[in-house]
Each structure stands twice: as structure tokens, then as C-alpha cells.
Amino acid sequence: MQQPAEKLYLEDLCIGQRFTSETYVMDTARIKEFAAEFDPQPFHLDEVAAQTSVFKTLVASGWHTAAVTMRLLVNSGLPFANGLIGFGGEISWPRPTHPGDILHVESEIIEITPSRSKPNQGVVKVQAITLNQKGETVYQMRAKLLLFKRTVDVG
Amino acid sequence: MQQPAEKLYLEDLCIGQRFTSETYVMDTARIKEFAAEFDPQPFHLDEVAAQTSVFKTLVASGWHTAAVTMRLLVNSGLPFANGLIGFGGEISWPRPTHPGDILHVESEIIEITPSRSKPNQGVVKVQAITLNQKGETVYQMRAKLLLFKRTVDVG
Numbered sequence A, B: 001m002q003q004p005a006e007k008l009y010l011e012d013l014c015i016g017q018r019f020t021s022e023t024y025v026m027d028t029a030r031i032k033e034f035a036a037e038f039d040p041q042p043f044h045l046d047e048v049a050a051q052t053s054v055f056k057t058l059v060a061s062g063w064h065t066a067a068v069t070m071r072l073l074v075n076s077g078l079p080f081a082n083g084l085i086g087f088g089g090e091i092s093w094p095r096p097t098h099p100g101d102i103l104h105v106e107s108e109i110i111e112i113t114p115s116r117s118k119p120n121q122g123v124v125k126v127q128a129i130t131l132n133q134k135g136e137t138v139y140q141m142r143a144k145l146l147l148f149k150r151t152v153d154v155g
Helices: A028-038 A047-051 A062-077 B028-038 B047-051 B062-077
Strands: A018-025 A086-092 A102-114 A121-131 A137-148 B018-025 B086-092 B102-114 B121-131 B137-148
Touching: A018 A062, A028 A062, A028 B062, A062 A102, A062 A121, A062 A137, A062 B028, A062 B062, B018 B062, B028 B062, B062 B102, B062 B121, B062 B137
Parallel strands: none
Antiparallel strands: A018 A102, A086 A137, A086 B086, A102 A121, A121 A137, B018 B102, B086 B137, B102 B121, B121 B137
């Protein structure tokens, strides 16, 4: 949960700016618990049942990988001063996440659109790629986030 | 966890086919727990801190809403015989989910693409809209899913 010292505002960002998160280990028990609550399918719940699935082995729910990615972004991956407030975006899972996988997220600012109506706001599009310990992409997201300018105290 | 009696295969689906899930109540404690693990931001964790955020009140993590949507789809929303295996898609959160909200998911088949190389497979694009008890959309997803044809036993 180490935080970068400086938190960034809208005017601190530029296209092509990159960020790297810390790592997170996918735990088998947590994979099964998450799946039991949110994605109760055999290939997320049980090693034996997973053998006869298209995955051939136990894999994490894609939504677990997505949630872990958010954790990594919030805690270390994107040091935005007002937090990470998303409107939505595109997501994909090029390959599954497995028990024991060590994930981290590499992000890049790909678009900055200042608000026309609200001069202290803007929408920033970020590409976040979640990689496993082999450097393989397990999850990719392009998301639009709400960013604010540094408030100047006129009091 | 009531399941429709009949599970559907690729050849059972048609464009415009619609499905409705059961309901799920967003619990305050679970909203905070999910956020503490995956999206630890003040507006998801604490009612008082949320008052000074852009949301003005405690709201669920968008990833919690996404995960609950998956639960609803798996358990009752999309009765696909081989389960729900997604490649990815587009997601958005038009408005936040609040404690006590009662969610359900309305889905529609919007595209069916048979595989060129694998005759027993196809990719089905589904639009899933998650609504609260007021009929407001809190989450929308267009996702591509892997579907299989009914296997004909030639033994």
C-alpha cells in the first residue's frame, strides 16, 4: 500500500505518461471465494471440474482479475489526487489468470479532454494492461476517468 | 439461485432474444468490504467521507456492481448451457449504485457470429443492462461470449 509521494491533478498529466503498479498474488482460496460469491461456474470453483472445461485448469473469474486491477490502480498504479472515478470503457481478457499468478498493472495516458462546461474538470482516457509474472497480458482496459484541476485557494 | 429448466446452446439463440435475471440487494456492509479489498476509496468506504466527494453519499464500487451483474447473469440471467465465458466488451456506469439498491439485469442477444474455423462454436454479443429498483440504469455492458452448439452424440 505504498503511495507515491506526489498526487497528480489534471494539469500534471500528459499524453504518453506511464505508470506501473506494485504486484498482487492471486490466491487459490480467494479465487474460489470470489467465484462462489460473484461468478459461480465450475472452472472458477473446483480444480477437478475445471479439467473438463475449456480452460482445462482452475482459473480466476475475469471479474476477480478486473477487481484486483482496480485495487492495484487505486493503491499504487495511478496516483491521481481526486481518486479514480470511472465512466466506463473497453475491457478484455486475452488469457486467464491462474492461482499463484503475480499480477501488476502498466498504465498510460492516451487521451486528455478538458470539459467544455466545467473549467476545473476533464476526462482522461487511460490504457491499463494487467500482466502476469511471465509478462503476458491477462486483462486490458481503456477507461475514461474524471480528473480535476488543482484547486487554487482564493480565500 | 433458481435456474430456468432449459439451458440454451448456440443454435437456440436469435438476435433480439431477451432475458431477465432475478434481483440482488446491495448491502452496506458488503459494499464497504468489497471496496476495502478492491477499491479502497473514501466514497466507497465511509458515509461521512463520502459527503465531501463528488458522489455526496456512499456508493458501491463500480466493480462491485459489475461483479453483482455477473452473479445475476450466471445464476439466472443468461441460461447458456456451457456457462458464461467472456472475451471482453464495453462497460459503463451511467449512475452509481447505493446501499439498499435492488438490482436486476435485462439482457438481449445483439449479434451472433459462427466461428469460421470451429463449426461447433460461435461468438455471441450480449447487451446486459443492470437496473435499480427505480428502473434507472446503473451499469451497462456489451460483451462477447463463447457459445457452443449442442453436441450430437455419434457413439
